[in-house]
Amino acid sequence: MNRSACLIFNPVAGQGDPEQELAQIREILEPEIDLDIYMTTEEIGADKLAQQAVERGVDAIIASGGDGTLSAAATAVIGTNIPFGIISRGTANAFAAALGIPDSIAAACENILQGGTRSVDVAYCNDKPMVLLAGIGFEAETVERADRDAKNRFGIMAYILAGLQELRDLEHFDVEIETDDKIIKTNAVAVTVANAAPATSVLAQGPAGIIVDDGLLDLTIVAPVNKAGAIAATFHLFQTASAGIPVERNDIGYLRSKQFKITTEPPQKVVLDGELVGTTPIEIKCVPAGLTVFVPKKEEVIPVEKLEGLPNLTIEMKDTQDTPSDI
């Protein structure tokens, strides 16, 4: 019997041809999965459609769109144990990158067909679900600048251009961070709390190697004194994240905790999984293993033999076709 799934498809996401993309998804998945397809509209978003699918009791929910669509759909799936599939068609595709899911349509579909799943942590930020990260300050301002029109024209460059513009008027703020066991006060340009983050989310990369199923959130504070410092700090974050090692600069700090309460003076904009959601203060709590996601099976190559180095070794290959099967 075929598997079945609800496919939630955003027809305006990304810069591709949505008709062709949907046809490609159907061609790959439908031979093995009965798809119940729902399109998002301006009025009925992926969260609502996923919520209805959960209520219908579907076997799996697959979302296809940009990070906004994937995040919205994921929010309804949290805590349900319904496996969640991701087919990215957006600009940044941070969601897939953070969870190690391929971002080409064909590979993402193959991943779903393979059927391997993994439980990952999620979080709640002021009662709103969060899968990736919450950015306070710099990142939120950048996301606001990279609007739909800019993303249509420049794609991923829209974020980079917005970031460069944002550097011009770097704003510092006072921040108080409360964890389970301490209260930290400092001055910062960006504070990022990550549950999962792709390497490209450099402002989240203080500790490097954010672990998506450790029951903890990773907070990075970036506090450069000026524009040159901000560029150097960003570059350092980029380098250390690529090398998988924690940062070592006085103007970058990081810590891990199950939850954070963050207050700033003045209040700062907050971006949650890529969408502006309001301003500080925020309270973020980790929900361990809150989401079950289709992820590629890790290709662990288990060595089947090791013979090299043995004394006087000779290896003669047999013609196995002629070998009787009962030996």
Ligand SMILES: Nc1ncnc2c1ncn2[C@@H]1O[C@H](COP(=O)(O)OP(=O)(O)OP(=O)(O)O)[C@@H](O)[C@H]1O
């Ligand atoms: N049928 C539709 N018509 C117009 N807008 C839609 C429709 N369906 C969804 N949307 C809007 O699309 C937005 C989500 O887009 P999404 O993040 O999936 O794609 P994207 O913006 O191309 O991706 P990225 O953020 O990576 O650039 C939401 O604001 C939602 O309201």
